[in-house]
């Protein structure tokens with residue numbers, strides 16, 4: 023299957039990096055290589071390390087970026103391992119990095135991966151096909167309270183408890199094997215009148231299960247802080263998020279890093295010794311233009327936050 027993905031906030035995020043000659047940049051979410059291609063095309067001397075936990079994305083991006091030869095290093099790992107990845111490559115500090123979070127259109131549209139409520143497939147949703155936990159495991163083994171919690175916290179689904187109860191009832195008869203079986207259970211759990219609001223009725227539960235399968239939120243705050251730590255002074259970090267849960271984490275991580283002394287006001291001198299590590303460049307997140315919103319519906323919920331290392 024061809025790797026199809028339209029990069030979101032492409033110019034805005036790459037412009038933010040201020041690509042320089044001879045600079046080393048990291049794309050922590052390589053995907054189809056869209057952001058990486060743009061970074062490499064901006065300067066003949068720039069080098070790029072592209073990371074993705076999905077081996078299919080690595081293969082597709084390697085092919086697309088092959089025109090840039092040895093200026094590209096592709097790494098099939100989790101971006102939360104950024105510090106050890108750079109250490110293994112003997113790179114001390116980098117000039118900039120981009121994270122374009124979530125899944126690619128290729129992953130969603132590839133029916134066999136089980137990410138989408140639009141395609142019938144075995145419940146899977148792993149970005150890294152070698153990871154142990156699948157959507158099947160979660161749907162068929164988590165307790166009702168756990169399912170309710172993840173649907174509520176990660177999907178902001180108001181019918182969480184009812185959907186969890188319907189899943190438990192269904193799996194008592196036989197395991198829930200496929201995406202379409204799960205969609206039917208969700209539809210049956212949500213009252214008909216409520217099913218007409220808020221897009222596809224399975225959208226929020228599928229997002230929640232995907233986040234849980236791939237541990238997407240628990241790694242994010244530390245990962246953002248580690249990326250910031252790896253930047254040279256003046257280096258930029260550009261993070262694109264696609265839902266409020268991710269955006270809140272990135273915003274908080276930036277705020278923590280931008281904060282200086284945390285001593286109580288009544289202290290005559292600073293004893294914490296804390297200095298700000300970054301400057302927040304985008305006080306408000308950068309949003310897609312009207313043109314991009316018209317051209318690519320997937321950009322609808324995207325937000326870009328930019329920080330600069332001090």
Ligand SMILES: C[S@@+](CC[C@H](N)C(=O)[O-])C[C@H]1O[C@@H](n2cnc3c(N)ncnc32)[C@H](O)[C@@H]1O
Pocket residue numbers: 027028029030050051052053054055056057058073074075076079099100101102122123124125126127149
């Ligand atoms: C939105 S796509 C990136 C698309 C890319 N920027 C482009 O323009 O072609 C996100 C990619 O990040 C990968 N990904 C998500 N979380 C990751 C993580 N923690 N570590 C490594 N890769 C991750 C996914 O597998 C997916 O391929």
